[in-house]
Amino acid sequence: MSELANANAKVVAERIRAWNAEAVAEIIEYRGEITIVVPKQLLRASARYCKEAPELNFNLLSDITCVDRFPIEPRFEMNYQLVSIARRERIRLRTALTGAIPVVDSLIPVWPGANWLEREVFDLFGITFEGHTDLRRILLPDAFVGAPLRRDFPTEGQR
Amino acid sequence: MTTVETATGTAKTMVLNMGPQHPSTHGVLRVLLELDGENVVTSVPDIGYLHTGIEKSCEDKTYSQAITLTDRMDYLNPLGNNLVYCLAVEKLLGLEPPKRAQYIRVMMVELQRISSHLVWLGTHAIDMGAMSVMLYCFREREEILKIFERFAGQRMMTSYIRIGGVALQPPAGWREMVKKFVDMMPARIDEYEALLTENPIWQGRLKGVGYLPAETLVALSTTGPGLRAAGVNYDNRKMFPYSSYEEFDFAVPTRTESDCFARYLVRVAEMRESIKIVRQAMDKITDDGLIKADAPGIIPPEREKMKTEMEALIYHFKIFTEGFSPPPGEAFVAVESPRGELGCFVASDGSPKPLRVHFRGPSFVNLQALPFMVQGQLIADVVASIGTIDIVLGEVDR
Numbered sequence: 001m002s003e004l005a006n007a008n009a010k011v012v013a014e015r016i017r018a019w020n021a022e023a024v025a026e027i028i029e030y031r032g033e034i035t036i037v038v039p040k041q042l043l044r045a046s047a048r049y050c051k052e053a054p055e056l057n058f059n060l061l062s063d064i065t066c067v068d069r070f071p072i073e074p075r076f077e078m079n080y081q082l083v084s085i086a087r088r089e090r091i092r093l094r095t096a097l098t099g100a101i102p103v104v105d106s107l108i109p110v111w112p113g114a115n116w117l118e119r120e121v122f123d124l125f126g127i128t129f130e131g132h133t134d135l136r137r138i139l140l141p142d143a144f145v146g147a148p149l150r151r152d153f154p155t156e157g158q159r
Numbered sequence: 160m161t162t163v164e165t166a167t168g169t170a171k172t173m174v175l176n177m178g179p180q181h182p183s184t185h186g187v188l189r190v191l192l193e194l195d196g197e198n199v200v201t202s203v204p205d206i207g208y209l210h211t212g213i214e215k216s217c218e219d220k221t222y223s224q225a226i227t228l229t230d231r232m233d234y235l236n237p238l239g240n241n242l243v244y245c246l247a248v249e250k251l252l253g254l255e256p257p258k259r260a261q262y263i264r265v266m267m268v269e270l271q272r273i274s275s276h277l278v279w280l281g282t283h284a285i286d287m288g289a290m291s292v293m294l295y296c297f298r299e300r301e302e303i304l305k306i307f308e309r310f311a312g313q314r315m316m317t318s319y320i321r322i323g324g325v326a327l328q329p330p331a332g333w334r335e336m337v338k339k340f341v342d343m344m345p346a347r348i349d350e351y352e353a354l355l356t357e358n359p360i361w362q363g364r365l366k367g368v369g370y371l372p373a374e375t376l377v378a379l380s381t382t383g384p385g386l387r388a389a390g391v392n393y394d395n396r397k398m399f400p401y402s403s404y405e406e407f408d409f410a411v412p413t414r415t416e417s418d419c420f421a422r423y424l425v426r427v428a429e430m431r432e433s434i435k436i437v438r439q440a441m442d443k444i445t446d447d448g449l450i451k452a453d454a455p456g457i458i459p460p461e462r463e464k465m466k467t468e469m470e471a472l473i474y475h476f477k478i479f480t481e482g483f484s485p486p487p488g489e490a491f492v493a494v495e496s497p498r499g500e501l502g503c504f505v506a507s508d509g510s511p512k513p514l515r516v517h518f519r520g521p522s523f524v525n526l527q528a529l530p531f532m533v534q535g536q537l538i539a540d541v542v543a544s545i546g547t548i549d550i551v552l553g554e555v556d557r
Contacts, residue, residue, distance in 0.1 A: 030490075031250050031253065031488065031490055033490065033491060060377055060380060060382075060393075061380050062493065062500060062502060063491070063504065063517075063519035065504050065517040065519075067514065068515070079489070079491075081519070085391065085398075088398050090493075092491065111380065113378060113381070113527060115527060116523065116524065116526075124214075137207075139206065139207040139210040140207060140210065141207070148215055149215055155216065155218065155219045
């Protein structure tokens with residue numbers, strides 16, 4: 001990412017902060033990528049603001065994924081990659097979830113495309129999305145026990 | 160309306176199980192169709208038959224070893240998968256490959272794009288009942304695979320793109336081989352178009368079928384030719400250039416009809432643009448030069464150096480026993496695969512093995528749009544819609 005785009009991404013973080021000061025817990029800049037850490041309870045509202053505010057206009061949800069930092073708590077990190085097609089910009093929203101309550105708001109009301117991406121995370125990480133309309137396993141068989149992409153799940157599988 | 164009395168009550172609709180062995184589902188996609196006569200009332204895709212846990216396996220390999228796994232996701236675009244993974248790891252490392260390696264990468268992934276679109280065109284034409292097109296398409300694809308074999312020693316699972324550059328110097332005589340192909344190809348695309356574009360059966364099967372408005376496609380996170388056929392000019396090569404794409408002169412074909420026929424036209428036009436890019440890349444690739452970045456401890460040293468320099472031998476040993484450790488952090492890179500936005504998210508915790516590797520497969524995300532595309536349409540249109548979404552089940556299920 002160029003210097004200019006980088007500066008723009010910082011402007012995004014400032015806009016979100018101006019909208020709701022509590023929504024930006026932290027701004028992480030690494031290798032030219034801007035990550036905005038959002039408190040869990042404000043995730044859906046912040047995502048909606050990113051999409052609907054005309055000066056942000058992040059209309060495409062590119063990806064949802066989770067990182068398990070077991071045994072560090074809060075162990076789960078949800079990462080949402082947003083794209084603004086009109087403004088040629090990318091940004092990442094992040095929120096942390098504890099191992100005890102792996103629950104987060106679904107983003108289907110904001111981007112319907114979140115459906116399968118969230119089902120994948122539910123399937124492989126065992127994270128529940130509140131407000132998801134169709135939360136079922138997607139890649140693994142229904143009878144499968146466990147969440148294989150968690151770090152405490154052995155690569156060779158459970159016996 | 161005729162109804163049928165069943166044990167469970169009065170039924171107007173029936174449920175048909177399409178796949179996972181149905182040939183037009185391009186692998187192992189299963190779609191549950193609720194039908195009213197021949198019209199689709201609802202459809203529910205069922206995936207996961209090809210799930211191999213590639214993301215989990217990556218966590219158990221060193222950064223270099225995981226490259227071979229990426230080949231096997233989208234098996235029509237192995238070089239593109241290599242590229243996105245290597246770009247993500249290079250971003251983590253803060254490593255930039257030499258320009259010559261970047262141009263070789265561009266040439267290879269554009270050849271791969273042509274070959275992928277050829278497979279798509281051939282198989283989709285078979286689905287629509289045009290047998291002969293597939294034979295022509297696979298004839299040309301074979302020439303591309305021969306080029307890959309000369310470059311990498313492998314036809315399909317090349318693992319040619321490596322962290323910091325590419326695996327091997329271009330082989331002797333590569334220029335003539337690629338030139339012969341790009342000189343031959345435009346006329347061959349004209350042949351496919353002569354068989355299909357004006358063909359009334361082809362038009363009848365594709366025009367107006369599988370329509371979705373652009374806003375719906377964006378809301379469903381659809382990318383690639385499917386989105387560009389709806390008039391949204393979104394192509395990562397232009398929007399977020401990587402691997403020196405900003406130095407290449409090419410157009411991004413778009414249409415506005417957003418039906419299966421528009422998606423076909425976009426893909427055919429993309430093949431022509433890819434030929435242009437390959438030509439430019441050939442001019443940019445010099446006969447001699449570097450193919451790997453200078454990063455001892457990350458890039459394996461050359462064989463000659465290992466025999467004469469102690470340091471090179473130590474690095475070689477370290478790389479192949481322990482691997483290298485990028486600093487802790489995350490990187491997300493997206494490239495334009497033949498199917499859309501192919502993303503790779505890599506997280507490092509400072510150890511020689513990745514903490515997390517995630518692939519945002521365009522086939523997986525694009526397939527979400529299928530139930531919306533086929534609602535109210537005929538069963539035959541389901542086949543056309545699945546075809547023009549262009550899914551590769553290896554990537555859907557990973």
